[in-house]
Amino acid sequence: MGQARQTLERRQLGLMLRRLRKEAEKSQQQAADAIGKVRSRIVDLEDGRSAIPENDLVKLLDCYDVSAEQRRTALALGVEARKRQRRRTYTDLLPGAFQRFADLESSATEISSYECGMVPGLLQTPEYVRALINEGDGIWWQSSEAELEQRVAFRLDRQKRTFDASPSKKMAFILTEESLRAPVGGPEVMRDQLTNLLALLDERDELSIQILPRESYQNPARGGGFTLFEFSGQGAPVAFANVVYGPSTYFHDEADTATMFRVFRRLRDLALSVSESRQLIDEIMRDG
Missing domain, CATH: 1.10.260.40 (lambda repressor-like DNA-binding domains)
Known part of the structure; x- marks a missing residue:
């Protein structure tokens, strides 16, 4: 070796x-x-x-x-x-790809994530996780209570590994407004989920959440989501592009990751500030 x-x-x-x-x-x-x-x-x-x-x-x-x-x-x-x-990209075709994503996530020192249509996995409440995974049960995979529970447990363990990491990670999330309004699990689940977002902002100085309002123009990542991992000089940045179905694809070529960081900076400029986003989350929660 x-x-x-x-x-x-x-x-x-x-x-x-x-x-x-x-x-x-x-x-x-x-x-x-x-x-x-x-x-x-x-x-x-x-x-x-x-x-x-x-x-x-x-x-x-x-x-x-x-x-x-x-x-x-x-x-x-x-x-x-x-x-x-x-290779310019790496497509993980092996079993348990979600576990290797979590390994990479927990080893990163900085995480930048853009999501449209739903709350990112790291920010989800247990009830939201269960409702979201239940939507795909029997459709994306064969219906199974054991499989559903396994997926819920994995998602919550992934959160624990990331949030309990020492030293703490710097995390920046950009969500579309639709992510806050999508009726995942019903009004009570969504109310608890929005409450959780506000609590995370209050409890974690290293975490930021910005909302991209639905009237935003010139969104360069419309219809797609991605996550960027940085490692404080211990390795080159890695980007992960979200897909609804199919194998996990990672980008680690410098030209590709530079492009995706540029897109994230553009989204950050288009999104509401953290304080404005907090206000919008609170308004949607009260209206719901």
């Missing part, structure tokens, strides 16, 4: 292995001992700055007592991580 250029695939594998190691309650030194390497190799691997041969990856997965499904995914991701050719 040698020093290698950091790529998104290697970062995804490294974050996955870090999560599996922590779930197994193993130290980095124990992981290093399992493959006969020094601890710094595990540090580089988990930071996405090192490639790992398949036989060493198998030893790590054995050390972490990984399930068969996660083992197959990790080995497949290892194949992608060992490829030398850098």
